[in-house]
Amino acid sequence: MEQGFAVSVFVGTSLDGFIAREAGDLGWLVSRGDAAGGDMGYGAFLAGVDTVVMGRATYEKVRSFGEAGWPYDGKRVAVLSSRLAPGEDPRVTVYADFDSMVAGLAAAGAESVYADGGQVVRAFLRAGMVQDMVITTVPVLIGQGIPLFGPVGRDVPLIHRSTEVMGGGLVQSRYSVER
Secondary structure: OOOOOEEEEEEEEEOOOEEEOOOOOOHHHHHHHHHHOOOOOHHHHHHOOOEEEEEHHHHHHHHOOOHHHOOOOOOEEEEEOOOOOOOOOOOOEEEOOHHHHHHHHHHOOOOEEEEEOHHHHHHHHHOOOEEEEEEEEEOOOOOOOEEOOOOOOOOOOEEEEEEEEOHHHOEEEEEEEOO
């Protein structure tokens, strides 16, 4: 990869393709996730990345968990936002646009990047930078919300690697992006 880093996605989605309700509520995900028992591999996944990239809405959601709930200690965290003030939170680096973020991560020596949040995932897909995805589908229809996928400007062929049925009826599938 030209940038020198790999980009991965690890996300939960409703059966109808939403990652959160329109106002960012994740209750439908958390309640079903508890029934699955365990973190569904998220801890091991997170241990394998050195950098987390998210958009402002995802950042605000994670920040709402409080200091004790910040899950990214020891990780480089980039927030892609044109509205968040740089330097406001010393735990994160704010980038106003995708290209400057990619250049900044490459310059900082990022090797393994976790793309989190619908808009960020779509931006990395549009750029052809996603290498693999773990998508956990929760057996619930929420009808409307924030979609995981949307226009990316082209087909993105995937290679199915595995699917596992987990507790609570969750289904986790792993894909590689075909090059």
